[in-house]
Amino acid sequence: MAGNTFGKLFRVTTAGVSHGPGYVCIIDGCPAGLELSAADLVPDLRRRRPGQSALTTQRDEDDAPEIWSGVFEGRTDGTPIGILFRNADQRSADYGDIVDKYRPGHADYTFDAKYGFRDPRGGGRSSARETVCRVAAGAVAKKLLARAGVRVLGYVKQVGDVIAEIADPTAVTLEQVEATPVRCPDASAAARMIDLIDAVRKDRDSVGGVCELVATGVPPGLGEPVFDKLKADLGKALLSLPAVLGFEYGAGFAVATARGSANNDVFVPRATQGADVPRSGIATETNRHGGMLGGISSGMPIVCRAAVKPTSSIPRAQRTVTRAGAPTEILVKGRHDPCLLPRFVPMGEAMVALVLVDHLLRAKTSRL
Amino acid sequence: MAGNTFGKLFRVTTAGVSHGPGYVCIIDGCPAGLELSAADLVPDLRRRRPGQSALTTQRDEDDAPEIWSGVFEGRTDGTPIGILFRNADQRSADYGDIVDKYRPGHADYTFDAKYGFRDPRGGGRSSARETVCRVAAGAVAKKLLARAGVRVLGYVKQVGDVIAEIADPTAVTLEQVEATPVRCPDASAAARMIDLIDAVRKDRDSVGGVCELVATGVPPGLGEPVFDKLKADLGKALLSLPAVLGFEYGAGFAVATARGSANNDVFVPRATQGADVPRSGIATETNRHGGMLGGISSGMPIVCRAAVKPTSSIPRAQRTVTRAGAPTEILVKGRHDPCLLPRFVPMGEAMVALVLVDHLLRAKTSRL
Amino acid sequence: MAGNTFGKLFRVTTAGVSHGPGYVCIIDGCPAGLELSAADLVPDLRRRRPGQSALTTQRDEDDAPEIWSGVFEGRTDGTPIGILFRNADQRSADYGDIVDKYRPGHADYTFDAKYGFRDPRGGGRSSARETVCRVAAGAVAKKLLARAGVRVLGYVKQVGDVIAEIADPTAVTLEQVEATPVRCPDASAAARMIDLIDAVRKDRDSVGGVCELVATGVPPGLGEPVFDKLKADLGKALLSLPAVLGFEYGAGFAVATARGSANNDVFVPRATQGADVPRSGIATETNRHGGMLGGISSGMPIVCRAAVKPTSSIPRAQRTVTRAGAPTEILVKGRHDPCLLPRFVPMGEAMVALVLVDHLLRAKTSRL
């Protein structure tokens, strides 16, 4: 049983590889009546796009979405939304070596192990270009969320050992995020991140980091006990993205060293809350629970993080084996981001948005 | 749309609350022909059980499983396996206060927000007693995995600031894990963890930690691109457990500071591998990828971790609000673990086992 | 991938066999707030029960349902509803012969072919006693439907060559249906059906028939193009019941000989409608479309039929083969209905109700 569909009620199914004709995305379950056009998908697709700055790969991808169905006279009509992306930049000659040699850190070997063979051009189905569909679907989800008063915003929290200082995650604005090519709203940290990424690239290496994602305006009550908890579905969503090796929310791994007396967030009446107002009469004084208790949204902001590994493709010779298992070396060609984080931000936002819309729809059926 | 079913091909559905007649678990999709009896479920249920030691709650739960269906003459027969657990210890008087006051760190408020009201006895559906079903289903999954040569084992990696030294996660044995009540195979760390938990309990507080889970013998090729990646489903599985705030595998959050040149695991022929032999002709020299590349198992051991928060129920008065939103104090009664980690181990193992069996069955259909 | 769950949003999962400890049913997705008790399930369970009259088998089944979860203080609380049925009458000695011989018309052989072996006691999982779970779940569904103004009622339309005259399917009352043990509201036909069934039983034979099912008050807009059309899900629901060999709605198979000019139902303003009033301003003059157009409910009554075969178990020696394939004879013991139709009525109603509730919940998410 394959796994190219995400979501239960807002279902996104994708197909395509980076060096075929293009990608196909079908969104099934978008409610009728949402104003939508291809132009709505463009801003996030541009943020995802390679070649935005010296920090990202200089590959030129054509990310113009074509909506083939599901929208009539400017509004979604309840039928499935078909979106197409044509591939433009198919310089497959760059990838010849990977037919017979396994790139370290890549899925070449595991695809071979799973299916018996694979499309080696550009990584085939494991190419991160697949996220173009997720970002487009996420943009639709964000429009639905906006109608419900929910906003999803991500930013780069950490690159290497540079960690941003974010006093209030819910106060970060899109403008602050987009102010620098590294998408870190802490200007000082952003400058150091940029320097670090530059240094790493010159060193023909790559570096990892952490993306933080914040959803505000989330009504309490989203998330389905006991398996489809909101935290569980957010974790799955972000871990389904390429290069993500960890997920945490609220206090995250820091809870390991915490005491219950300090970790529990005290409930307070809403009046004691400031800008970060929850959507019911009850709030918590602090938000170490990251907006979810028992896996159900509490009305407090949802704050979560994904750990993203350094790009596996680096312009250096690396030891590996051939398909036959013989030791060899490989020099991965092509143009690659020295740090995935800046372009990861819209991908992470998209996945969070997809989960929240799915659970908003699911919650519609939880009470008489 | 509710969420009380886990898995796609090996499907576990559970119902029940801690202070009703009992729990019901249905496993649908277990292949016919597996030797199985209720006795097979008992060892892991005992490891999950409260009252095992001074480290865990002294509540007495009756965890004797009754298999009502799906097994004929000692073997699974392909029909759904129905398992029942009767509740014995229903001293609901202990919980009276939580009808009208929201316990900090608990799901009381979010259940109310979701459904309009809730069963307050013992936390109702949000009670961790629900994991009795997961552990039973996980025991069935482990038996299936054992037939495929796969072993799943967990242990406590960290409690508070005490971190176990585990030279080789794949060399840890069940005996080592069970040697101490804290389920940490590093004897020295275990002693300090026990001291810490004792101190915390005397302080009427609780403490968090980290559980590490290791699966060996996993064949390469498990995991379904692009959404149902093995890492994504493992993350969801563990995050669906109560009190888990973070998930990571392999190098985990440490990748944030890593360089690609150091993080990539080099492929090598199998002969260079020692005890920890993968199940194909190709291995990696190191295992920072935690046994998954592109979200598909590589044949290397799967190593992942879950961050578990300090028990929310602590024997101290805590500030909170009433259902009406008025400030008040609450003293949560009942008996609770000062540290969840020792009893978390079998729960974590169960969820890993459920994911692996599901993906073993799914992989059966990926090739002609 | 097994198939013991029905529905997408209102999900019913069942386990159990006729000669084990009992049956387990979990309903996941019932909205919170519905008044419910075990007593609500009893009336339909009684209608399904064997031994109601001379027309049905004299087996005595204990169908007292135990609700283990999902109901708190008399109302559903949004958590899964666990329902148990204990088996009482387990005279398995009656069935000894069928271990090695395949009963004609039964699933003995196909279960062996599928799983390699089977529980032969009472037919194991293929026993129609499994429908006790469906009828209980259907009773919950009916309660939800009643709140939405929807009523589901079935009756016996045909037994052998006796066909009931039903001037207006929507005018039939439960009292009329229950007035005779054969559950046919046409008293004259009912008498002839009873005579026919008596004659057939005396002849140690069985006879088939047709059950008609009517749902009134169904709002327009239920059913999900293009695959989960309401007609498709109703068909699946009824065909999933034992002994059903055909399904049709509205004009049914009679459309084969119809002309479009005569078959199309003309749309009319609602005012022209009589007792059978649809729930919008628009109706059709006739109802050959059986309340569904394009697989979506039109607001007109839903009328469908299931063809039920004569009971396969007849008290006569029949030719068959052994498990090894050698010709032999078998005399099926036990007590069996000479005609399944009277007891089929509540089963059919249950399946229709389950489909309608599922689609009512699904429709909640189809518009902003």
Place this chain on the structure above:
Amino acid sequence: MAGNTFGKLFRVTTAGVSHGPGYVCIIDGCPAGLELSAADLVPDLRRRRPGQSALTTQRDEDDAPEIWSGVFEGRTDGTPIGILFRNADQRSADYGDIVDKYRPGHADYTFDAKYGFRDPRGGGRSSARETVCRVAAGAVAKKLLARAGVRVLGYVKQVGDVIAEIADPTAVTLEQVEATPVRCPDASAAARMIDLIDAVRKDRDSVGGVCELVATGVPPGLGEPVFDKLKADLGKALLSLPAVLGFEYGAGFAVATARGSANNDVFVPRATQGADVPRSGIATETNRHGGMLGGISSGMPIVCRAAVKPTSSIPRAQRTVTRAGAPTEILVKGRHDPCLLPRFVPMGEAMVALVLVDHLLRAKTSRL
């Protein structure tokens, strides 16, 4: 929750409307290793295509499939298969009237009731052109089935009161079916059907019929108790097609008048079977059970039928109402089949093939 995906393991998701840019189909779950090219899809698409003969509509649709993904070097590679169809003939001016008036027998009204509005061009999503995706996916399914020795073939069994005489459904060949434009292998009946359809068209009317579908070589053991029985999934599959009002298999509705003693099919050793050889050592002497017992395939040929209504679009003025509910008349323009049956045959075959492939894959996981 929308419904544009069919199948559990072999999943077909479709999007598109008849007068937009085109249709998109994603097949997820096709095993890797199947030889496949766009040319494989063409024969069945041609059989489905309008304008094949005077019996069918003269619309010209461009049904050339474009495979965008899932096939590498001539073989499926385990990743999702994306197939596109561009719309050519978009004379939407023909349909202007149906914006404000509801066509009798069509889904115009029910779509409006469901979504609040609809795409009126060519029926939008309710257009039968949507089946182009099903037929393409069905062609892939047929290729998989052929590898397993399974053949699916359909033909027209009845048009109006003309009923074909088919001595042995399993002996019918594709050549016989394709010998006449009406796709009835009984040449004499075919001639009368053609005359009838001609007469009906001249009379500006339409006529219904029955399609019979036969699958041979089906191994015993397909179908999943108790809800996903093979008969139930076949019923759903065929009823999900436009215009189908009934489904039956084996003896079908005729069982209503049958006696058990005559209806039960006697098991016999395989040697007594002729051309119609099942795939195990055991067969039945007759096949009134249509190849399924307990909803599981018996190894005997699967024989089922779908009742197809007369085309709703007829070139006559018909009474109806406006969107506002006011009485009016409508003359449906465009070109329409006077009888849907000839073009229904490949659609019916496709749906049967999709169900059988899905259950073949499912059965892979039913035993150790």
